Amino acid sequence: MAGFLVRRLVGRGVLVVLAGSLAYLLAAGVLDPRAEFEGRAPRPPEAVVEARLSALNLSDRVPLASRYRIWARGVLHGDFGRTQEGEPVNAELWRRLGVSLRLSVPGSVIGSVLGVLLGAYAAVRRGQGADRVITAGSYLLLAVPVFVLAALLQMAAATANDAMGVRVFAWVGESTPGEPGAFRGLVDQARHLVLPTATIALAQFALYCRYQRGLMLDVLHADFVRTARARGLRRRRALLRHGLRTALIPMITYFSYASGLLVLSGVFTEKIFGRHGLGEWLVDSITRGDVNAVAAIECAAACAVLPAGLVSDVLSGLLDPRLRAGAAA
Amino acid sequence: MRRILGAVFLGIVLMTGCSGTEKRDLTNASGELPASDVNPAPRDRVMNGGTLRWPLPEFPAQWNFNHVNGTKGAVEHVLQGVLPYLMRADEKAVPHPVPEYLQSATLKRAEHGQSVTYRLNPRARWSDGRHIGYADFVAQARALSGRDPRYEASTVTGYRQIERIEQGAGEHEVKVTFAKTYADWRSLFNPLYPASAYSSPHAFNIGWVNRLPVTAGPFTIDRIDRTAKTVILARDPAWWGVPAKLDRIVYRAMDTSAMPGAFANDEIDLMDIGLDAGALQRVRSVPGAEVRRAGGPDWRHFTLNAAGAALSDVRVRRAVMLGIDRRVIARSDLSGLGVPVQTLGNHFYVNTQNGYRDNSAVLGAYDPRRARRLLDEAGWKPHGKYRAKNGRTLALRFVVPSGVPIGKREAELARALLERIGVRIDIRLIPADDALDSYVTRGDFDIVPFSWLGTSFPVSPMRAVFARPRGGNVRQNYSRTGTAAIDTAMDRAIAEADPAKIHVLVNRADRLIWRQASVLPLYQRPQLVAARANLANMGACGFSEPAYQDIGFTNR
Numbered sequence: 067m068a069g070f071l072v073r074r075l076v077g078r079g080v081l082v083v084l085a086g087s088l089a090y091l092l093a094a095g096v097l098d099p100r101a102e103f104e105g106r107a108p109r110p111p112e113a114v115v116e117a118r119l120s121a122l123n124l125s126d127r128v129p130l131a132s133r134y135r136i137w138a139r140g141v142l143h144g145d146f147g148r149t150q151e152g153e154p155v156n157a158e159l160w161r162r163l164g165v166s167l168r169l170s171v172p173g174s175v176i177g178s179v180l181g182v183l184l185g186a187y188a189a190v191r192r193g194q195g196a197d198r199v200i201t202a203g204s205y206l207l208l209a210v211p212v213f214v215l216a217a218l219l220q221m222a223a224a225t226a227n228d229a230m231g232v233r234v235f236a237w238v239g240e241s242t243p244g245e246p247g248a249f250r251g252l253v254d255q256a257r258h259l260v261l262p263t264a265t266i267a268l269a270q271f272a273l274y275c276r277y278q279r280g281l282m283l284d285v286l287h288a289d290f291v292r293t294a295r296a297r298g299l300r301r302r303r304a305l306l307r308h309g310l311r312t313a314l315i316p317m318i319t320y321f322s323y324a325s326g327l328l329v330l331s332g333v334f335t336e337k338i339f340g341r342h343g344l345g346e347w348l349v350d351s352i353t354r355g356d357v358n359a360v361a362a363i364e365c366a367a368a369c370a371v372l373p374a375g376l377v378s379d380v381l382s383g384l385l386d387p388r389l390r391a392g393a394a395a
Numbered sequence: 396m397r398r399i400l401g402a403v404f405l406g407i408v409l410m411t412g413c414s415g416t417e418k419r420d421l422t423n424a425s426g427e428l429p430a431s432d433v434n435p436a437p438r439d440r441v442m443n444g445g446t447l448r449w450p451l452p453e454f455p456a457q458w459n460f461n462h463v464n465g466t467k468g469a470v471e472h473v474l475q476g477v478l479p480y481l482m483r484a485d486e487k488a489v490p491h492p493v494p495e496y497l498q499s500a501t502l503k504r505a506e507h508g509q510s511v512t513y514r515l516n517p518r519a520r521w522s523d524g525r526h527i528g529y530a531d532f533v534a535q536a537r538a539l540s541g542r543d544p545r546y547e548a549s550t551v552t553g554y555r556q557i558e559r560i561e562q563g564a565g566e567h568e569v570k571v572t573f574a575k576t577y578a579d580w581r582s583l584f585n586p587l588y589p590a591s592a593y594s595s596p597h598a599f600n601i602g603w604v605n606r607l608p609v610t611a612g613p614f615t616i617d618r619i620d621r622t623a624k625t626v627i628l629a630r631d632p633a634w635w636g637v638p639a640k641l642d643r644i645v646y647r648a649m650d651t652s653a654m655p656g657a658f659a660n661d662e663i664d665l666m667d668i669g670l671d672a673g674a675l676q677r678v679r680s681v682p683g684a685e686v687r688r689a690g691g692p693d694w695r696h697f698t699l700n701a702a703g704a705a706l707s708d709v710r711v712r713r714a715v716m717l718g719i720d721r722r723v724i725a726r727s728d729l730s731g732l733g734v735p736v737q738t739l740g741n742h743f744y745v746n747t748q749n750g751y752r753d754n755s756a757v758l759g760a761y762d763p764r765r766a767r768r769l770l771d772e773a774g775w776k777p778h779g780k781y782r783a784k785n786g787r788t789l790a791l792r793f794v795v796p797s798g799v800p801i802g803k804r805e806a807e808l809a810r811a812l813l814e815r816i817g818v819r820i821d822i823r824l825i826p827a828d829d830a831l832d833s834y835v836t837r838g839d840f841d842i843v844p845f846s847w848l849g850t851s852f853p854v855s856p857m858r859a860v861f862a863r864p865r866g867g868n869v870r871q872n873y874s875r876t877g878t879a880a881i882d883t884a885m886d887r888a889i890a891e892a893d894p895a896k897i898h899v900l901v902n903r904a905d906r907l908i909w910r911q912a913s914v915l916p917l918y919q920r921p922q923l924v925a926a927r928a929n930l931a932n933m934g935a936c937g938f939s940e941p942a943y944q945d946i947g948f949t950n951r
Contacts, residue, residue: 103463106463106466106549107848107856108466108549108550108552108856109859109871110463110548110549110550111541111548111550111551113544114463114544114547114548114549115463117544117545117547118463118464118547149456150464151455151456151457151464151604152456152457152464152600152601152604153456153604153605158621161621161622164622165622213652217656220656220659220660221656221659223660224656224659224660227660227661228682233660233661235660236660236662237656237657237660237662238647238649238653238656238657238660238662238663239623239624239625239647239649240622240623241623242662243620243623243625243627243645243647244446244618244627244643244645337650337652337653338650338652338653338656339653340647340648340649340650340653340657342454342622342623342624342648346650
């Protein structure tokens with residue numbers, strides 16, 4: 067299996083380099099930072115705009131190829147350049163990555179686990195009351211855009227706060243600025259996490275639930291499940307050990323790649339809950355025409371797909387004996 | 396077509412109908428917008444202590460306001476509490492010296508130029524112990540003069556005119572001599588930075604990135620958190636004026652879409668509603684909160700492109716202006732906001748500003764009959780539904796950035812109104828991000844709606860909008876026309892020092908611009924700010940700049 071993983075790793079490394087370069091070339095070719103500077107009120111002097119742009123390696127008067135060379139040389143030394151505001155991209159990238167991970171990991175783990183379990187349960191109880199409720203619920207959630215879901219949750223939480231007379235739910239940012247004390251700070255952070263986690267979890271739950279239900283239905287009547295039952299396994303055990311396990315393999319692949327890109331997809335959740343993560347940064351940077359920031363975020367995303375693919379390979383290998391056998395042979 | 400207009404009118408009636416349920420709206424609806432609405436309270440009625448939680452639409456990294464990256468509203472919201480502002484505008488945009496920094500500023504006219512003598516408050520000190528004075532003026536004037544290109548300054552207007560700076564009679568007197576007369580001299584040295592910040596291009600460009608090393612105000616910087624994007628100000632015990640009422644001000648950056656929810660849940664104490672009727676609905680029902688409304692400095696308008704085929708004829712431009720009922724458009728844009736509908740009759744001053752006069756009598760009134768006559772004179776004869784000349788139909792491109800619903804509504808109203816005088820409007824939706832760049836600056840439009848950002852000192856910035864284009868350089872004159880008379884009138888206003896005479900000269904220039912029919916002002920944009928009901932001396936400020944030491948909460 068090791069050789070198989072190494073081959074995969076090298077292939078993906080080449081892909082990351084290609085993806086990063088393409089991301090930079092696309093961003094630098096399409097975005098127009100000069101227009102952003104010139105659109106400001108009052109309009110800055112021409113010389114100042116030019117000086118700023120060349121200092122940031124953003125000037126469209128320099129050929130794209132030489133801008134790319136400068137950028138690539140920086141990236142090889144681990145430096146993604148500076149943002150339009152003149153801040154180092156690297157430091158901001160790490161800060162925002164932390165914010166995004168803290169925001170999205172709990173919600174997506176809860177959402178996907180719940181989704182898989184309830185999806186599988188709904189498949190087993192196909193056509194019965196429980197299945198109908200779960201299916202209706204997940205369809206409803208799928209139909210509601212994330213930002214509407216978030217606003218609805220906020221309204222419900224605000225009503226609950228008013229009814230209780232104390233502010234139990236708070237959701238702007240990761241914590242109340244200047245909240246003193248380590249313990250109270252921790253509690254404060256936890257309560258700020260409730261609503262965004264619920265939003266992400268509900269959205270993820272709906273998706274995973276539908277997928278898992280469909281996959282599970284495919285294997286329910288498969289030969290190997292029947293064989294397992296014929297060998298004397300109880301229905302529950304046969305379904306869990308042989309049915310769910312098999313149905314999980316495609317889900318694992320999906321889950322790994324989805325979580326690799328998770329940090330980028332949280333833009334609506336980030337914006338509506340006042341968090342300053344990667345998704346918000348990407349959208350704002352594209353609007354501003356901030357080439358270096360956009361390229362850095364894309365590179366980070368490409369890099370995130372690398373371990374995600376690795377995790378997917380390892381987990382699939384563990385779950386699927388055929389894969390291991392194939393690699394060994 | 397008539398049906399569209401009817402439907403739009405119905406929409407307006409319905410929307411104003413539902414906003415009329417609030418008592419405040421009913422009382423306001425007939426009158427005029429106040430110049431400011433900040434719940435003014437004397438200091439003895441304001442509590443000592445408390446924290447004000449204030450949202451910012453973006454998190455600034457550059458805290459040097461005069462750097463090209465620092466000239467932003469969000470930066471100014473913070474700086475006004477921590478840096479010296481020598482002059483502060485009142486709600487009618489009249490600047491007054493701030494006594495904690497400036498005792499007086501006297502202007503003396505010389506033969507060619509002028510000189511201003513600043514008498515500074517002797518107690519005014521920077522947080523590093525140095526007195527505020529001569530050295531700071533010299534450093535700032537040199538950095539912003541535009542002579543050293545290494546300083547990445549956002550604008551050099553005014554500072555470029557400074558010839559020399561001398562120490563005045565006393566230690567706390569500074570004399571600034573200008574090479575030419577300059578009317579807006581009161582806008583200079585606001586804010587004033589310490590000499591150390593402007594002593595070298597390096598200090599200027601990166602010395603204030605992510606930090607404010609020296610302050611001199613009622614508040615001081617307590618903490619800047621770049622992960623949470625928050626800035627915390629704390630009361631400065633070294634402040635020599637009356638102490639700040641608030642203990643702390645907490646600024647936090649958040650997307651405007653997050654603000655109504657945050658306000659409803661009592662996580663922020665005030666928020667700018669903008670012209671978002673949906674946000675207004677949401678915050679209006681919050682208990683213990685109120686919406687403050689005042690006239691803002693910005694104004695909405697239609698710019699006509701006088702370089703276009705049909706609009707190059709001034710008679711056609713005048714006909715278009717007479718054929719557009721400005722009240723209808725203003726009423727549609729402002730519906731549901733609970734503000735009185737008032738049109739704007741000036742290209743420089745807004746309704747609540749000192750010096751404002753309604754000069755719209757010539758072309759601002761809705762007069763379709765006169766519009767038709769003008770089109771007849773210009774040779775555009777009725778030909779079926781629309782007018783035509785030499786086989787060409789009178790059709791105008793109305794350019795609207797996509798995703799701006801207000802612009803689209805305006806375009807549809809204009810289309811319905813202008814159809815009555817036989818002018819066809821083709822609505823062109825263009826990508827919002829390069830609207831200005833690819834269409835407006837290049838002149839690829841006939842009519843475009845947008846807002847100009849106003850200031851207390853409107854003449855020098857608006858010169859770029861109304862001055863005759865020279866060569867290919869239109870600057871911000873997107874209507875691409877002008878006259879020598881308008882240029883002269885504006886230049887005389889800029890060179891005048893007496894405020895009363897400035898108003899006369901500006902209004903003269905304004906009447907000339909009305910007659911040239913290039914820009915059709917619609918209305919002064921209102922400022923809507925949601926605030927806790929007991930927040931005092933802060934809210935919809937209009938032109939006024941608040942004294943941060945007086946902001947606070949009254950006892951309920």
